[in-house]
Amino acid sequence: MKNEVRELRTARRLSQAELAQAVNVSRQTINAIETERYTPSLPLAFALARFFDKTIEEVFDADGSS
């Protein structure tokens, strides 16, 4: 699923490991989300959106699923 996770993370100068620790998943999972190889669960999508202080729609593009 297309998403803005990489853009939002780099804008905050965070590493993948730091974001992973913040939302309690592995660094590999953040990488898989950013490269659109993994679609996160609803709870993880909410956690990421809350972390970036955005809505889910602002972080994830359901219409741009890959």
Place this chain on the structure above:
Amino acid sequence: MQTAAASQRGSWWWIPVLVGALAIPTFVAFWIGGRPEAGLVWGSLSVVFGLVLAIGGRSETIRLLRGQDDDERTLALELQATTLTAVVLIVALATLFLVTAARGESPVVYGVLLLLAEVTHLGALAVLNRRS
């Protein structure tokens, strides 16, 4: 609402130890059956696999096998891998069942295992369906 949290299990070592220790009952079974040499060969496979699990921690796949770095993605991967394993095993059992029957031999062992797989699948679906 919670995500499946990433966890660094501190006790991963028991998995390679358990896999390696399977060599003991394997050898004993072959020894009782009068073929200790074959038991050594099959048992050594368990030891080798256990060693790979113990020293292969730099590989992400080995870490998945050891149950390290668990989160929702690795759990999903584990579920898919388990499903694929089950499909391969069931196809192999069905093939062996048919080949054995065609050769005029008793396919009872394969038939019972296939039945066990079907009953387990059916039971699991029924229970999970009621719970969800």
